[in-house]
């Protein structure tokens with residue numbers, strides 16, 4: 001385990017315990033989340049180091065054991081995912097000054113569905129993915145260019161769009177990674193970062209059972225305030241926020257499972273709807289938020 005001794009955002013060394021929560025998906029172990037006394041940033045502390053984290057990603061709970069219900073759930077998930085990819089591309093296109101000849105870098109591209117969607121739209125794109133099996137799937141299924149994380153250190157390319165969809169909260173070398181991103185961004189480029197938001201109604205409702213704490217895989221727990229402070233430190237200014245409207249449903253579904261011991265679809269839909277409604281249209285109150293940053 002690795003102890004954090006200074007706040008990754010502001011460097012302060014004084015923290016308080018914010019919450020203890022359980023890894024419901026894999027280990028069933030309890031982890032502590034600290035809050036920085038100076039800037040309020042939340043981070044899992046201590047945390048498994050880079051060499052120890054691997055086993056915490058080995059979960060068969062999501063996809064195996066197919067049955068009719070799960071088949072239906074997976075089908076719905078795929079339909080929503082494809083719709084969401086279209087919405088993401090639309091959002092990014094609206095934020096770009098130049099609409100053609102776009103160079104994209106998708107960091108943490110997983111099995112490559114978003115990247116493949118962008119290439120279909122005529123963009124140039126490459127992906128970076130630490131998991132070898134996911135990389136191979138992206139390459140084989142969609143004929144993508146996907147590299148391991150060394151690419152970020154070695155490439156001489158500059159990118160108009162750099163995306164991290166639910167990725168930044170998993171990165172051990174947070175500040176080093178953001179320095180790399182800043183250096184790889186073209187002068188008019190945009191960085192798109194989607195992360196869970198614990199300043200949301202579904203987090204308030206489920207407390208320690210909120211699925212998006214996802215310890216110890218989530219090393220950091222961002223709010224709009226803390227992510228903006230972190231990015232300013234790296235010379236990147238906040239330009240725009242957008243809601244992720246489906247995340248509240250998915251997070252509520254998992255959270256009901258953790259809290260009550262079984263999945264309650266009706267309750268999850270109700271919680272998700274109430275969470276989205278309670279935002280009153282403020283994107284920075286949603287369960288997950290998409291942030292856009294540019295060079296200062």
Ligand SMILES: [Zn+2]
Pocket residue numbers: 007008009010011012036037038039040041
């Ligand atoms: Zn701090």
